[in-house]
Amino acid sequence: MFTIAVTGAxxxxxxxxxxxxxxxxxxxxxxxxxLDSPAADxxxxxxxxxxxxxxxxxxxxxxxxxxxxxxxxxxxxxGTDTDVETRxxxxxxxxxxxxxxGHVVLTSAAHADRGTGIPHYESKYLVEQYLRASGVPWTVxxxxxxxxxxxxxxxxxxxxxxxxxxxxxxDRPLTLIPATDIGEFAALALRSREDFAxxxxxxxxxxxxxxxxAEILTTAIGDPIAHQEVPLSYVRTHSEDxxxxxxxxxxxxxxxxxxxxxxxxxxxxxxxxxxxxxxQDWPALLAAPQVEHARS
Numbered sequence: 001m002f003t004i005a006v007t008g009a010x011x012x013x014x015x016x017x018x019x020x021x022x023x024x025x026x027x028x029x030x031x032x033x034x035l036d037s038p039a040a041d042x043x044x045x046x047x048x049x050x051x052x053x054x055x056x057x058x059x060x061x062x063x064x065x066x067x068x069x070x071x072x073x074x075x076x077x078x079g080t081d082t083d084v085e086t087r088x089x090x091x092x093x094x095x096x097x098x099x100x101x102g103h104v105v106l107t108s109a110a111h112a113d114r115g116t117g118i119p120h121y122e123s124k125y126l127v128e129q130y131l132r133a134s135g136v137p138w139t140v141x142x143x144x145x146x147x148x149x150x151x152x153x154x155x156x157x158x159x160x161x162x163x164x165x166x167x168x169x170x171d172r173p174l175t176l177i178p179a180t181d182i183g184e185f186a187a188l189a190l191r192s193r194e195d196f197a198x199x200x201x202x203x204x205x206x207x208x209x210x211x212x213x214a215e216i217l218t219t220a221i222g223d224p225i226a227h228q229e230v231p232l233s234y235v236r237t238h239s240e241d242x243x244x245x246x247x248x249x250x251x252x253x254x255x256x257x258x259x260x261x262x263x264x265x266x267x268x269x270x271x272x273x274x275x276x277x278x279x280q281d282w283p284a285l286l287a288a289p290q291v292e293h294a295r296s
Contacts, residue, residue, distance in 0.1 A: 016183025089127030
């Protein structure tokens with residue numbers, strides 16, 4: 001049984017990874033800045049050991065990682081910026097080196113290693129490169145677009161009026177994955193480090209066009225949902241970063257070998273977009289106040 005530290009444990013990817021590891025019987029050291037949050041309390045109830053850790057406080061990282069066997073690492077530019085994400089990612093890798101961890105699984109973004117020009121993909125790739133050069137055994141998992149984004153933020157807001165507002169053409173496919181599947185795959189890589197060390201793996205659970213997603217959401221919600229293509233010019237007024245991401249999705253595309261992943265890793269409970277949508281509590285989500293978009 002390993003002791004595995006999990007950053008972002010009260011967030012989407014970290015929380016899903018912590019729950020998957022706990023379910024598999026591992027000791028989880030959940031790292032968070034918010035020890036008194038409902039998400040932290042939920043992890044405690046499942047048996048996780050909560051530790052305060054802040055990427056800008058190296059002493060807190062050293063204390064949280066001391067005695068751990070491995071680390072699940074997640075970084076984000078949202079709420080800060082890409083320079084901060086890179087700096088914090090480097091600090092986390094440095095702490096992992098000092099703690100002499102046996103394995104670090106870093107979650108990045110699908111295609112981040114392909115020179116996309118998307119700012120928050122480029123910052124993630126800088127952290128990837130720093131980890132590879134650190135000497136710590138590593139694995140990079142790189143999720144496609146998050147299904148969870150369709151149950152939050154401006155996308156959910158549009159569905160309250162029957163509109164699936166998405167900045168892509170109706171017929172352009174996009175590979176997708178929910179946080180639950182990311183957590184399951186991360187836990188698998190952490191449990192089976194000898195099989196995954198030194199690998200970078202793009203991961204996705206399904207591939208759908210916006211038109212198909214609107215049809216699936218109509219079935220799941222029980223009310224008509226119509227896709228409406230949001231102009232990139234509108235997205236750009238809110239975020240150049242997200243506009244660059246959607247432009248890449250539309251022009252180059254986010255291809256991931258979904259069929260191969262399902263074949264090679266059947267132990268992961270891969271969700272289709274239909275099964276994910278059917279599992280959401282849409283009446284509660286649509287009635288709730290608007291929340292932050294999870295992003296990819």
